[in-house]
Amino acid sequence: MTGRSAISAQHRALLTERLLACLGKDNIVLDVESQRPWECDALPLYRDLPLLVALPATVAQVKTVLQVCHEFDVPVVARGAGTGVTAGSMPHPEGVLLSLSRLDRILDIDPLARTARVETGVSNLAISAAAAQYGLYYAPDPSSQIACSIGGNVAANSGGVHCLKYGLTTHNLLAIKALTVEGEELALGSAGLDSPGYDLMALMTGSEGLLAVVTEVTVKLLPVPQAAKLVLAGFDSVRAASDAVGAIIAAGIIPAGLEMLDRLTIQAVEDYVNAGYPRDAEAVLLCELDGTEEEVAEHTATVSALLGELGASTLHVARDEAERALLWKGRKAAFPAVGRLAPDYYCMDGTIPRAQLAHVLEQIALLSKEYALPVANVFHAGDGNLHPLILFDAGNPEEIRKAEAFGARILTLSVEVGGSITGEHGVGLEKIRQMPAQFGEAELLLFEEIKAAFDPALNLNPGKGIPILKRCQEYRALPARHRHD
Amino acid sequence: MTGRSAISAQHRALLTERLLACLGKDNIVLDVESQRPWECDALPLYRDLPLLVALPATVAQVKTVLQVCHEFDVPVVARGAGTGVTAGSMPHPEGVLLSLSRLDRILDIDPLARTARVETGVSNLAISAAAAQYGLYYAPDPSSQIACSIGGNVAANSGGVHCLKYGLTTHNLLAIKALTVEGEELALGSAGLDSPGYDLMALMTGSEGLLAVVTEVTVKLLPVPQAAKLVLAGFDSVRAASDAVGAIIAAGIIPAGLEMLDRLTIQAVEDYVNAGYPRDAEAVLLCELDGTEEEVAEHTATVSALLGELGASTLHVARDEAERALLWKGRKAAFPAVGRLAPDYYCMDGTIPRAQLAHVLEQIALLSKEYALPVANVFHAGDGNLHPLILFDAGNPEEIRKAEAFGARILTLSVEVGGSITGEHGVGLEKIRQMPAQFGEAELLLFEEIKAAFDPALNLNPGKGIPILKRCQEYRALPARHRHD
Numbered sequence: 001m002t003g004r005s006a007i008s009a010q011h012r013a014l015l016t017e018r019l020l021a022c023l024g025k026d027n028i029v030l031d032v033e034s035q036r037p038w039e040c041d042a043l044p045l046y047r048d049l050p051l052l053v054a055l056p057a058t059v060a061q062v063k064t065v066l067q068v069c070h071e072f073d074v075p076v077v078a079r080g081a082g083t084g085v086t087a088g089s090m091p092h093p094e095g096v097l098l099s100l101s102r103l104d105r106i107l108d109i110d111p112l113a114r115t116a117r118v119e120t121g122v123s124n125l126a127i128s129a130a131a132a133q134y135g136l137y138y139a140p141d142p143s144s145q146i147a148c149s150i151g152g153n154v155a156a157n158s159g160g161v162h163c164l165k166y167g168l169t170t171h172n173l174l175a176i177k178a179l180t181v182e183g184e185e186l187a188l189g190s191a192g193l194d195s196p197g198y199d200l201m202a203l204m205t206g207s208e209g210l211l212a213v214v215t216e217v218t219v220k221l222l223p224v225p226q227a228a229k230l231v232l233a234g235f236d237s238v239r240a241a242s243d244a245v246g247a248i249i250a251a252g253i254i255p256a257g258l259e260m261l262d263r264l265t266i267q268a269v270e271d272y273v274n275a276g277y278p279r280d281a282e283a284v285l286l287c288e289l290d291g292t293e294e295e296v297a298e299h300t301a302t303v304s305a306l307l308g309e310l311g312a313s314t315l316h317v318a319r320d321e322a323e324r325a326l327l328w329k330g331r332k333a334a335f336p337a338v339g340r341l342a343p344d345y346y347c348m349d350g351t352i353p354r355a356q357l358a359h360v361l362e363q364i365a366l367l368s369k370e371y372a373l374p375v376a377n378v379f380h381a382g383d384g385n386l387h388p389l390i391l392f393d394a395g396n397p398e399e400i401r402k403a404e405a406f407g408a409r410i411l412t413l414s415v416e417v418g419g420s421i422t423g424e425h426g427v428g429l430e431k432i433r434q435m436p437a438q439f440g441e442a443e444l445l446l447f448e449e450i451k452a453a454f455d456p457a458l459n460l461n462p463g464k465g466i467p468i469l470k471r472c473q474e475y476r477a478l479p480a481r482h483r484h485d
Numbered sequence: 486m487t488g489r490s491a492i493s494a495q496h497r498a499l500l501t502e503r504l505l506a507c508l509g510k511d512n513i514v515l516d517v518e519s520q521r522p523w524e525c526d527a528l529p530l531y532r533d534l535p536l537l538v539a540l541p542a543t544v545a546q547v548k549t550v551l552q553v554c555h556e557f558d559v560p561v562v563a564r565g566a567g568t569g570v571t572a573g574s575m576p577h578p579e580g581v582l583l584s585l586s587r588l589d590r591i592l593d594i595d596p597l598a599r600t601a602r603v604e605t606g607v608s609n610l611a612i613s614a615a616a617a618q619y620g621l622y623y624a625p626d627p628s629s630q631i632a633c634s635i636g637g638n639v640a641a642n643s644g645g646v647h648c649l650k651y652g653l654t655t656h657n658l659l660a661i662k663a664l665t666v667e668g669e670e671l672a673l674g675s676a677g678l679d680s681p682g683y684d685l686m687a688l689m690t691g692s693e694g695l696l697a698v699v700t701e702v703t704v705k706l707l708p709v710p711q712a713a714k715l716v717l718a719g720f721d722s723v724r725a726a727s728d729a730v731g732a733i734i735a736a737g738i739i740p741a742g743l744e745m746l747d748r749l750t751i752q753a754v755e756d757y758v759n760a761g762y763p764r765d766a767e768a769v770l771l772c773e774l775d776g777t778e779e780e781v782a783e784h785t786a787t788v789s790a791l792l793g794e795l796g797a798s799t800l801h802v803a804r805d806e807a808e809r810a811l812l813w814k815g816r817k818a819a820f821p822a823v824g825r826l827a828p829d830y831y832c833m834d835g836t837i838p839r840a841q842l843a844h845v846l847e848q849i850a851l852l853s854k855e856y857a858l859p860v861a862n863v864f865h866a867g868d869g870n871l872h873p874l875i876l877f878d879a880g881n882p883e884e885i886r887k888a889e890a891f892g893a894r895i896l897t898l899s900v901e902v903g904g905s906i907t908g909e910h911g912v913g914l915e916k917i918r919q920m921p922a923q924f925g926e927a928e929l930l931l932f933e934e935i936k937a938a939f940d941p942a943l944n945l946n947p948g949k950g951i952p953i954l955k956r957c958q959e960y961r962a963l964p965a966r967h968r969h970d
Binding site: 109113114135157159185190192194196197199200203207211223224246249272293294297352353355383420421422424427433435438442446447449450452454465 | 671676735778780784870903911966
């Protein structure tokens, strides 16, 4: 895939033998059919099979896998729960797929320091579940939080509905432990707010498994808010809903979440889970306020009044916790709901300045006509983090081509209006061609140099995340159907 | 200082001539007496004079200075307001001191996006002043905020009283523009919450001028809280005050600020500004609550009740804004107040887990006796970010030696209890010897490699921030791929 010459049968047999000896046969998956669960992440457009899948159960075993792979000079692709949507953890055909899902122990919850120290494979939601007994929780909440691992969250610098108020993964970390490609231990960050030296923890966060393999994460916990209210507002146009997003922020309120769904998404969600959204609206906003009882009451009144003035055609505050949960269920089920409308969907992740929301959504609607592919929009409106879902049929090569070209146009547009090609999903394999639209030569060269500082042989997750200009195999290595040259 | 051989008189004359031609004589300071204002930062224990001081007024001029210095292969030390306390911007005797104080324009305030885009030399407080008309402010608030520059805040990843609730500089940035040592432009971050590629903006933040020169910063602004209340509590022991810090946090409250002052500091402050602290207390806590009126009222009641239960000997809520300002004035004047007690003080900056507060303060008291040097403690207790001020006389070489040894013991102790050698002040020249106490070989080697990726000739602020272990023969003996010469 990266122009790397194929590993010899003999070399492969030796590598396999070594890993079997170190990990035992229950922790190594060799045959192709058993490897299928690991062939792709949640972007099944891209799939491949590795030399083998390693399933270490301890950090010591992870270290061994890395040391052996280093000795054999083969690629290693680390994988958490495989919920990523950019093919970032797709296996390398000449390398080892290092699954970290068995490292799922919660090591320590400290209610006084308000921290949780957990192994890399622990799911995002499991942290909050373990902290609940102390009235604490972990704030970043990707839609996949029931499954996605904290190590994967670090790799992608994941966001979520609540990141508008509480920040991304990088804002909620205190320390990480990681292993270099040679298997050396790194301890980054500290129990304090800041650390000396370059901020390697922040550098690791969002680095998509290219720099080192995270084995342990210490996160900040927050007190569960006393109260939360959800305001639902329907609008007759996407522009009116977009303007309302700006108005709420401009009113000096930071909602705990501020999400938008467009008409196609609303219909899909209602058909799927009956969340109670107004079917006649062109766009729906969900605005959550949290804090003390009084603060929430005041902000709910302010937001409701504002949305009314701005022409909301529907305006409703969730009556109780059950209704609030149902309204959120609709949002959280939006991806699978839209997934029922077509054989496949392609989720983009451009992030734009809030003031550009209406303009960019209108442009996306025009592009949808141009490419003759429907698009459903459901996204973190408060953050300006778009998630257009382009509907297509992966069984039709022409539709794959069109969907990818449409997606690329959205990303270029995001950069043009001052935003970025990804808000929280990462670059992976999917967006690597858009990196030169985002960055100039100087930045791309620094990316390469930093990669080389950690991983000079380019064995960690090769071909993902950053284009290696000096080599340029990555592009050639893309499966032919994804190349547009 | 870095073993660099002295620049020849001819080379120096040529360099000076080129910079004079590019910047004009009003923007270059050559004679020694005129250079005195730049010979040290706020840690006057370390001082030196540069080849020359350059005072560019535009980014284009900064670029020229860097290009010329790169051509002449001379060190460049970038300096904001010179308020740092680790000798991080002390001039290099063989290099150019690049003052950025004339880049002080506020370029844009966007109330909808809640951002401010400013030049690097703009003072921290000037950002909030400019944003005030929109009801917004910039949250991180170093004690030196009236003077310190935003570029310096980025270099140090500065904190402040309000960082417990609102985060450090790194948590409040959206984008930066910088120039590499060669004068190439870097654009890092974006108007969106996240960016693809490695997080070079986070890497730059706290990098102490070693990687590139920041020229422009886009920060997040926050709505000015509706209300704020300050609770003052006196305690009969440092341990009781320390325990109260943990109890407030454990009660699920995140104060906007939670500061502690010990007996010596209280006396010094009262003698200096009459802030109204209880002179008979062994320790004082200042706990600020902010938010909506109702939230603040509720939290103030909770905190007051808690502090009463925990044995506060004095308990008082500031009656009005005037008294709140006076109580804060005492905290903000604590350094100069303590400065009146001895010819000099040496401020440490270790950060420790909150649970270790009482233990570490007791150890510091014992060390104070061992070294026969008084110490005053005034610090960000909620963050566990200590600021012990060791009193000594810099006119007495033995006292300098003792003060530095005492300081080193505090830093080692901070690391031993799971904390770090610096919370917000950076490493500079002062703490570079403690870096191996904090980091292992693997991390230190990565720091070096990252430095080399940005600045292979080690010309940006050499000798500061990170120890360069592998220069000279060892470095030259490295395989070519690790060498950047």
